[in-house]
Amino acid sequence: MKTAIPAPLLLIVAVLSLSSCETMQSAADIATVIGQSTGTITQSQAESIRKTTKAVARSAEEFTPEQEYYIGRTVGAVVLTKYRAYDNSRANAYTNVLGQTLAQASDLPSTFGGYHFLILDSDEINAFATPSGLVFVTRGLLRCCRSEDALAAVLAHEVGHVQLRHGMQAIEKARVTEALTTIAAESAKTLGSREVAELTRTFEGAITDITNTMINKGYARSQEYEADHAALTILKRVGYDPGGLTEMLTVMKRNLKPGGVDFAKTHPSPDDRIVRIRAGSADAAAVRPPASRQARFQQAMERI
Amino acid sequence: MQRFFKVLAAACCFLMLAGQAGSADTGKTLSVQVKEGQMRSTPSFLGALVAKPSYGDRVVVVEDRGAWKKVSARGVQGWMHTSSLTTKNIVLKAGAANVQTSATGGEIALAGKGFSEEVEKQYKNQNRNVDFTWVDRMERFRVSPEEMQAFLKQGQVVPAEGGAR
Numbered sequence: 001m002k003t004a005i006p007a008p009l010l011l012i013v014a015v016l017s018l019s020s021c022e023t024m025q026s027a028a029d030i031a032t033v034i035g036q037s038t039g040t041i042t043q044s045q046a047e048s049i050r051k052t053t054k055a056v057a058r059s060a061e062e063f064t065p066e067q068e069y070y071i072g073r074t075v076g077a078v079v080l081t082k083y084r085a086y087d088n089s090r091a092n093a094y095t096n097v098l099g100q101t102l103a104q105a106s107d108l109p110s111t112f113g114g115y116h117f118l119i120l121d122s123d124e125i126n127a128f129a130t131p132s133g134l135v136f137v138t139r140g141l142l143r144c145c146r147s148e149d150a151l152a153a154v155l156a157h158e159v160g161h162v163q164l165r166h167g168m169q170a171i172e173k174a175r176v177t178e179a180l181t182t183i184a185a186e187s188a189k190t191l192g193s194r195e196v197a198e199l200t201r202t203f204e205g206a207i208t209d210i211t212n213t214m215i216n217k218g219y220a221r222s223q224e225y226e227a228d229h230a231a232l233t234i235l236k237r238v239g240y241d242p243g244g245l246t247e248m249l250t251v252m253k254r255n256l257k258p259g260g261v262d263f264a265k266t267h268p269s270p271d272d273r274i275v276r277i278r279a280g281s282a283d284a285a286a287v288r289p290p291a292s293r294q295a296r297f298q299q300a301m302e303r304i
Numbered sequence: 305m306q307r308f309f310k311v312l313a314a315a316c317c318f319l320m321l322a323g324q325a326g327s328a329d330t331g332k333t334l335s336v337q338v339k340e341g342q343m344r345s346t347p348s349f350l351g352a353l354v355a356k357p358s359y360g361d362r363v364v365v366v367e368d369r370g371a372w373k374k375v376s377a378r379g380v381q382g383w384m385h386t387s388s389l390t391t392k393n394i395v396l397k398a399g400a401a402n403v404q405t406s407a408t409g410g411e412i413a414l415a416g417k418g419f420s421e422e423v424e425k426q427y428k429n430q431n432r433n434v435d436f437t438w439v440d441r442m443e444r445f446r447v448s449p450e451e452m453q454a455f456l457k458q459g460q461v462v463p464a465e466g467g468a469r
Contacts, residue, residue, distance in 0.1 A: 063418070063419070064337065064390075064392075064413050064418070065337050065338055066337075066359075066415060066416075066418075066420070067418045067419040067420070069339075070419040070420060070421070070423065070424050071419055073424065073436065073439050074424060074427060074434070076438075076439045076442070077434045077435060077436045077438075077439050078434060080435065080438050080439065081433060081434055081435070085438045085441075092445065093445070096445040096447055097447050097451060097452065097455045098455070100445075100446075100447040100452065101447070101452040101455060101456065104349035104452065105349045105463070107371070107387075108387050109349055109385050109387060109388075110338045110341070110342065110385055110387040110388035111338065111387070112337070112338045112339055112359075113338075113339055113443060114338075114339075114340075114443075114446070116442040116443055116445050117442075117445065118438065118442050118445075134439065134442060148459065179418070179419070183417060183418035183419075196422060196423065196426055197426070199418070199419070199423050200423050200426040200427055200430070203419050203423050203427060204427065204430075204431075206419075207427075236464055237349075237463060237464050238456070238461060238463055238464075239456065239461040239462040239463045239464060240461060289459075290459070290460040292458060292459060292460060293459035293460060293461070296458070296459065
């Protein structure tokens with residue numbers, strides 16, 4: 001019996017492995033039809049390829065904003081099992097006015113439940129942004145900010161992660177497909193307890209994928225640079241000095257402890273980030289905010 | 305060759321994302337896909353709020369300007385950002401008579417389905433150590449457009465033209 005894989009089959013597999021886009025499905029359909037008509041693949045092989053294509057062609061973008069919101073809420077709650085909230089209403093209120101204003105100028109101003117910010121009571125230099133816009137920053141990271149423009153850069157970077165859906169992209173591909181398939185199957189009828197249990201298991205898996213990436217492994221370096229780039233755009237649109245990002249990174253470089261489990265582990269070094277930012281021609285001159293802006297920043301961050 | 309496929313893949317992903325922001329949506333009916341929509345007087349993140357359409361509300365596009373659509377709903381007109389709109393018809397109550405026949409492809413989205421309040425409840429039951437108190441408190445940190453305007457003015461922050469695209 002011949003065991004070699006026919007060339008058209010390889011071509012189809014190659015096409016499928018390159019993308020999860022819907023359009024790829026039609027490309028694969030055409031290739032499958034050709035394979036079948038030339039007799040290089042059988043009817044049953046063709047059927048199974050069509051099924052696989054359907055399963056492959058699902059991406060995290062297919063989750064509705066409402067579903068993304070529920071994922072984000074739970075990711076946020078898991079972050080809060082590892083870090084304590086910093087219960088300082090003045091600092092949190094200030095961070096929210098600034099952060100929510102920046103988010104409005106992003107390319108994703110509207111998420112299902114909106115953007116909300118919270119300071120974490122930790123000396124680590126760390127920040128997390130969940131899908132749909134819950135943003136957490138540690139006191140340690142706030143101490144790297146010498147001005148409102150620098151704090152705006154920190155918050156805009158996190159908004160960038162939300163806008164670019166980096167959290168959702170951390171969900172394993174197989175799990176995305178599994179979830180979307182289950183959701184599609186149950187969409188026309190009321191959920192039974194078995195389906196809810198099944199969906200909850202997939203949900204838990206997705207939460208673990210995201211929190212593992214966000215808290216332990218860190219996003220890809222390229223994603224961090226993308227978030228920096230998004231931050232610069234947001235800062236310019238709102239009217240903050242993009243140099244605030246460089247200013248913050250310069251202080252962060254001094255404050256980071258080698259071997260730390262925070263940004264020292266999960267982010268590219270401040271130096272590497274500064275080099276990339278300068279390549280994007282951000283102003284490297286010292287940030288000079290007006291006195292009224294600097295005064296309110298210092299007041300809000302007094303006890304940080 | 306691989307580069308070609310990468311470009312093709314990127315292009316089609318872009319088109320998928322832009323599906324919510326097609327440039328020729330004038331005359332189309334779209335649905336609000338966020339809890340509380342923001343209809344503004346100008347196509348800018350600084351535009352004053354004229355209405356807050358709810359999740360699932362239908363709006364008709366009367367003008368199209370990049371990421372902003374001028375829409376009309378219940379006799380009110382204003383600008384909404386495309387990130388708050390979808391071409392899908394959002395059905396708030398599952399089990400409606402037309403759901404069975406129209407639920408093909410991506411034309412319809414059922415609110416409260418999939419990862420939903422029900423799944424969160426089940427998750428909470430199984431993970432009693434995960435406390436949502438602060439997440440709920442965070443969601444109550446809300447800032448109005450007027451507060452944002454006043455904040456920018458007080459800090460002498462002068463926005464660039466255009467805003468969110």
